[in-house]
Structures are given as structure tokens and as C-alpha cells.
Amino acid sequence: MLARLFFFLQQVNIEEKIKNAPDKGYEIGVVIGTYLPFVLLALLAYLVYYKAKNRKDLDD
Structure with missing residues (x-):
């Protein structure tokens, strides 16, 4: 249950960030x-x- 919550909070929409990127440097970053x-x-x-x-x- 707690793992699902953390997963949900950490989801980032990378495609949307790249689509709205101001330049290529931001996309690479x-x-x-x-x-x-x-x-x-x-x-x-x-x-x-x-x-x-x-x-x-541990070889003994």
C-alpha cells in the first residue's frame, strides 16, 4: 500500500515535459x-x- 503511494507520487510525465521544453538543452537535461x-x-x-x-x- 505504501509502495503504491510512493510510486504514484513519483510518477513524472516525461513526454509532456519534453513536449513543453523551451529548447533542446532542456530536453537533454x-x-x-x-x-x-x-x-x-x-x-x-x-x-x-x-x-x-x-x-x-568467507573462504574458511
Whole structure:
């Protein structure tokens, strides 16, 4: 229930923002700002996985 509320509050209509963009620079900023958090989250997840996989203290 709470997750649905957060999802609903975080929905952003990217297509409408791009349609109403004043110039191309704004459009590029919207696209980068939309995808960058997901890319960073994926990189963070990979780093955590890689570090956990290669822990030396679990080899005993």
C-alpha cells in the first residue's frame, strides 16, 4: 500500500515535459535526469554484489 503511494507520487510525465521544453538543452537535461538515477543504482548494486562475491573472510 505504501509502495503504491510512493510510486504514484513519483510518477513524472516525461513526454509532456519534453513536449513543453523551451529548447533542446532542456530536453537533454530531462532525459539525463530521468535515467541517471537508475544507472547509478545499477552500478551501486553491481559494486555491492562484486564486493560480497569476492569476500575473503568467507573462504574458511
